[in-house]
Amino acid sequence: MIYINHNSALKQLKNIVDSSFNKTTNYMPESFNTQQSYAFELLKKRILLEEIVEESVAFNKRLNWEETNKNLKLVNTVEELIEVFKIRSDVYTDIGYQDEFPDTIEGLNFDKFDKNAAILFYTSNSQITGTTRLIFDSNNKLPSESKFSFDNVRNQYPTIGELSRLIVGNETKGLNLEFKYLMQGIHTIFMHNKIDITLLAIIKEHYKLYTKFGGNEIIQEVNDYGKLGHDVYILSWNPSLASNFFKRAFLS
Numbered sequence: 001m002i003y004i005n006h007n008s009a010l011k012q013l014k015n016i017v018d019s020s021f022n023k024t025t026n027y028m029p030e031s032f033n034t035q036q037s038y039a040f041e042l043l044k045k046r047i048l049l050e051e052i053v054e055e056s057v058a059f060n061k062r063l064n065w066e067e068t069n070k071n072l073k074l075v076n077t078v079e080e081l082i083e084v085f086k087i088r089s090d091v092y093t094d095i096g097y098q099d100e101f102p103d104t105i106e107g108l109n110f111d112k113f114d115k116n117a118a119i120l121f122y123t124s125n126s127q128i129t130g131t132t133r134l135i136f137d138s139n140n141k142l143p144s145e146s147k148f149s150f151d152n153v154r155n156q157y158p159t160i161g162e163l164s165r166l167i168v169g170n171e172t173k174g175l176n177l178e179f180k181y182l183m184q185g186i187h188t189i190f191m192h193n194k195i196d197i198t199l200l201a202i203i204k205e206h207y208k209l210y211t212k213f214g215g216n217e218i219i220q221e222v223n224d225y226g227k228l229g230h231d232v233y234i235l236s237w238n239p240s241l242a243s244n245f246f247k248r249a250f251l252s
Contacts, residue, residue: 045105053078055115063118064192072181074189075119084121084131085110091167099227101165112140113164118193120185122178129169130178134189134198135162144201148220148234157196163237164200184250190239198239201225201232215241 057078065074075081088109092098103109117133135142142150142162153160163186168178190198201222202210210216215238225232242251 042105049105049108049110052110052112052114053081056081056117056119059116060119063189066188066192068188069181069184071123072185073121073123074185075121080121081114081119082108083128084119087121087128087131087169088165088167091169097228100225109165111143113143116140118189120182120189122181124177130167130182132166132182132186133164134186134195135164136195137161142199144199144234147201147222147225150199153197153199153219153236159194159196160199161195161197162199180250183246187239187242187246187251196238198237200235200237202235203230203232207233210235210237212243212245213237213239214243214246215239 057075060075063074067073073080075084085108088101089103089107092101092103092109101109104111113135114133116138117135119133120131121128122130137154137160142160143164144150144162150160166179166182168176168182186198189195199219207218216235218233219236220234221231222234223231
């Protein structure tokens with residue numbers, strides 16, 4: 001992949017594409033204009049990918065991170081981030097979540113929130129088998145705010161974040177290693193960086209497990225979350241108040 005890593009060049013290219021996108025050529029057949037629009041749309045998405053990759057990797061490199069498990073990592077390279085985008089796409093396609101969380105580019109699942117997210121991944125046999133992210137609040141706000149405002153939470157806590165894109169490649173019954181260590185990683189990010197509370201949307205059926213984590217509270221019930229077809233709870237969670245169960249099951 002050709003990686004554009006100069007902000008000025010990226011901005012200039014984006015401005016050129018934006019100014020040209022809606023132009024049509026009157027003397028050419030409509031099929032040509034349609035193909036041209038499609039090509040410009042693909043180029044815009046590619047520019048967006050370059051922008052997000054650059055800012056996301058830089059953001060993760062600035063975070064305080066303590067690596068205690070060789071299989072659990074914080075994204076540090078472009079290649080790692082692209083692999084994360086690929087497994088998101090693969091898993092969401094398999095479980096039917098693409099309607100709610102569609103790929104921006106076919107085969108790559110990413111969005112603007114990745115720019116301000118701690119992105120973790122777990123590997124097994126050198127393959128990424130799980131990933132999640134903790135998004136730090138920014139001008140983009142947070143993903144679940146398309147369904148519910150977090151302004152009241154902002155009034156209570158100086159810095160908030162949202163846990164999302166929790167992906168496990170091979171679902172198993174019980175507490176699998178991917179889920180265990182990804183949650184351990186979220187705990188590490190929370191404890192070593194400036195964030196006061198995390199928020200997350202969970203399917204109601206999963207609530208029993210999350211009540212055991214300690215430091216969580218239901219702040220909103222959302223019926224039929226988007227296009228997922230599930231009723232969910234929006235939880236607040238303070239990992240610094242982790243229960244003895246969480247410490248035994250996730251931190252040991």
